[in-house]
Amino acid sequence: MAQTRPKPPLPYRMRDIVLPGDAACPGCPIPMAWKVLAAVFREKMILVIPACCSSVVVGAYPGNSIKASVVHVAFASAAAVASGIAEALKKRGVNDVQVIAWAGDGGTADIGMASLSGAAERNHDMIYIMYDNEAYMNTGIQRSSSTPFGAWTTTTPIIGKTEHKKDVARIMIAHGVPYVATASIAYPHDFYAKLQKARRIRGFKFIHLHAPCPTGWRFDPKYTVEVAKLAVETGLWILYEYYDGKIRLSGPSRPYMDPAKRKPIEEYLKLQGRFKKITPEKIEEIKKYTEMYWDWIKRYM
Amino acid sequence: MGKVVPITGNYAVAYAAKMARVQVVAAYPITPQTSIVEKLAEFIESGELDAVMIRVESEHSALAATFGAALAGARAFTATSSHGLLYMHEWVHWTSRARVPVVMAIVTRTIGTPWNIWPDHGDFMDQRDTGWILGFGMDNQEVFDLTVQAFKISEDPRVYLPVMIGLEGFILGHTTMPVELPDQKELDDWLGPRRQGYVIDGREPLAIGNLAWPEDTEEMFMDIQKAMEEAKQVIKEVDESYGKLTGRRYGGLIQCVGCSNAKYIAIAMGAWAGDLIEAVQKLRDEGYPVGVARIRFVRPFPTEDLWKIINGVKGVIVFDRAISFGAWGQIYTDLVAGLAQYTRNLPVISDIVAGIGGVNVTHTDFYKLVKNFVDIVEKGEQPPVFTWYHKR
Structure with missing residues (x-):
């Protein structure tokens, strides 16, 4: 199988930019992802964070668990504030700092969708990262449009979510932005390479980062990376890049173009309490949806 | 000396923003504010004003982007009316509580329902609890003067609060009156460069808006109340120094x-x-x-x-x-x-x-x-x- 060759460590010193003392739950994927950001941009990044888990994770005033610039903003407006910052910096000739909108799935796929679409259409120079924990985790596990089919949340408490996950990356591709990618916290080297690529492109870059949440998905915090990895290995989460009008499948996902090489979806589902009550029919539906997702990917490769 | 031009109240606002040399304008059209945005777009595209125009997709984003630009060190401006102002209300509060100097013109218009484009002060008066300094003009000359003064007041270190300037839609907004524009050089010297409490531009790691405990939060808000008190004096000083420049004194508050x-x-x-x-x-x-x-x-x-x-x-x-x-x-x-x-x-x-x-x-x-x-x-x-x- 893939990923057997060990990778060199990322150029990041622990406790250098992402500091100890954050307010994350055990096993939270957010600081893991921030360490990858820090490996790329060091302190030369401005994170624009709307209401989401990260607004808390970063720590309470006067503390701050990231040695970089952080701008907390009202829920629906990460992309809009980042637009203003990016344009002002350009106007002032400041070009050594990366503007990054860092938002959850609610702040991106739901309440933030209009401002995201606006900023993407205007093609402001920023990287927008949607860290996707697939529900409103900060308010206590409510369904978002990015919650997958069949998942339990506190607002889909008995029958689970009856709609499929909104594919925000695909919506961003439809905006014609210069760079769109999916990533996973289980594959930091892949995420790192995508950030490196994105920083060299001018205009709007979108990265959809799959970020399993032990608290909300109901799994043991030690399995965060394992769950994220299984999402890729079962073919449920596909890692790719989109630029110059084409999709390029990323290394970790390449083997799974062949359905025979994918792990059974059940392996991914059974680790998570949120799928505890899922029926065989619903699992079939998820499999069908996954095939459709792969078909779409293949069409644009 | 300045020159007198016949312009509408909305154009008086646009001229004032131009002469204050705003660097970023983010705005969304709404009747009766629209001609401000249109005029500023014309100034920018013709090269008369060296600024960036962010043609946002909503008023919520208009003030969010204006805030972002101001936070990153640019003199930033926006304008709206009525429902636009209500739609951005969350950001009206956020901007003042972050102590970011911004100027916004409000071309007043009745709030619906029913749909109504005529002016009263309902939209403007709705902003009293937001922590913005709220000024209101009587004629187009005063609207121009107040708008340039708003930048000076907003960017005073004793204040560092955003400022709204009100004018009635149509009554002033679309009515042409003679307005004396000051000499650009003299105005530049009077207004001075952009000042603000802090700038987020990556030069140093800085965080703004982190979750704060009740006592810390309350102290931040107490400081806004103090700044409002100080603003009374600043408004009078600005009225006086602007009077020296133009001969027009209005008497302060x-x-x-x-x-x-x-x-x-x-x-x-x-x-x-x-x-x-x-x-x-x-x-x-x-x-x-x-x-x-x-x-x-x-x-x-x-x-x-x-x-x-x-x-x-x-x-x-x-x-x-x-x-x-x-x-x-x-x-x-x-x-x-x-x-x-x-x-x-x-x-x-x-x-x-x-x-x-x-x-x-x-x-x-x-x-x-x-x-x-x-x-x-x-x-x-x-x-x-x-x-x-x-x-x-």
């Missing part, structure tokens, strides 16, 4: 017409204060000892200045072009609350709510209403505390 020997004071804000002044002048000619205190700033509220004028008078008549349903007009409420700290023995104060929904109120209405008020008080009778003056 309020403008007084015939107040010194008045036994009655009429209070109003905005373009219709011009009609009120005209009516009062006629009444004075007829021997009625009435003066006008025109509100130029609603926040900070000019309590002290009003008390100086009102102390010793027999009656005060307040004209409110907005209503807090279930209570009174907002100027009346703030006035009475403010005066209570000076005396238990208030003069007779009446509140007239009028002009709501854009209903036209003329100098003959003001003449009638003020005359009637004075006549009643002189007879030793008590006029109604609250009247919704409506005509059809």
Whole structure:
């Protein structure tokens, strides 16, 4: 199988930019992802964070668990504030700092969708990262449009979510932005390479980062990376890049173009309490949806 | 010296933003504000104004992007009206609480439903609790002057609060009047470079807006209250130094017409204060000892200045072009609350709510209403505390 060759460590010193003392739950994927950001941009990044888990994770005033610039903003407006910052910096000739909108799935796929679409259409120079924990985790596990089919949340408490996950990356591709990618916290080297690529492109870059949440998905915090990895290995989460009008499948996902090489979806589902009550029919539906997702990917490769 | 140009109130705002050399404009069209954005877009595309225009997809994003630009060190500007202002309301609060200097013009328009494009002050008065400095012009010249002054006030280290400048849609917004524009070089020297409390541009790691405990939060908000108090002095200083530059002084937070020997004071804000002044002048000619205190700033509220004028008078008549349903007009409420700290023995104060929904109120209405008020008080009778003056 893939990923057997060990990778060199990322150029990041622990406790250098992402500091100890954050307010994350055990096993939270957010600081893991921030360490990858820090490996790329060091302190030369401005994170624009709307209401989401990260607004808390970063720590309470006067503390701050990231040695970089952080701008907390009202829920629906990460992309809009980042637009203003990016344009002002350009106007002032400041070009050594990366503007990054860092938002959850609610702040991106739901309440933030209009401002995201606006900023993407205007093609402001920023990287927008949607860290996707697939529900409103900060308010206590409510369904978002990015919650997958069949998942339990506190607002889909008995029958689970009856709609499929909104594919925000695909919506961003439809905006014609210069760079769109999916990533996973289980594959930091892949995420790192995508950030490196994105920083060299001018205009709007979108990265959809799959970020399993032990608290909300109901799994043991030690399995965060394992769950994220299984999402890729079962073919449920596909890692790719989109630029110059084409999709390029990323290394970790390449083997799974062949359905025979994918792990059974059940392996991914059974680790998570949120799928505890899922029926065989619903699992079939998820499999069908996954095939459709792969078909779409293949069409644009 | 400056030059006089015939321009609408909206263009006066656009010229003021241009002459203040704003670097970023983020705005969304709405009647009756639209021609401000259009004029600024023309200034920018023609190269007359060296700025970036962010043509956002909503007012919520308009102020969010303006905030972002201002945070990152640019002089930034936006403008809106009515529902646009309500839609961005979350950001109105966020911007002042972050202490980011920003200037926004509000071309007032009635709030729906029903749909209505005519002006009252409901949208503007709705902003009183937001922590913005709220100024309001009477004519296009003052709208221009107030808008450039707004940058100076907003960027004063004693203040560092955003400023809204109000003007009525159509009445000023779309009406052409002569406006004297100052000399650009002189204005540049007077206004000076952009100043703000902190800049987020990556030079040093800085975090703004982190979750704060109640005591920390309260202290931050107490500081806004302090800045509002200091702003009273700053507004007067700016009025004075701008007066040196242009010869135009308005008197700071309020403008007084015939107040010194008045036994009655009429209070109003905005373009219709011009009609009120005209009516009062006629009444004075007829021997009625009435003066006008025109509100130029609603926040900070000019309590002290009003008390100086009102102390010793027999009656005060307040004209409110907005209503807090279930209570009174907002100027009346703030006035009475403010005066209570000076005396238990208030003069007779009446509140007239009028002009709501854009209903036209003329100098003959003001003449009638003020005359009637004075006549009643002189007879030793008590006029109604609250009247919704409506005509059809």
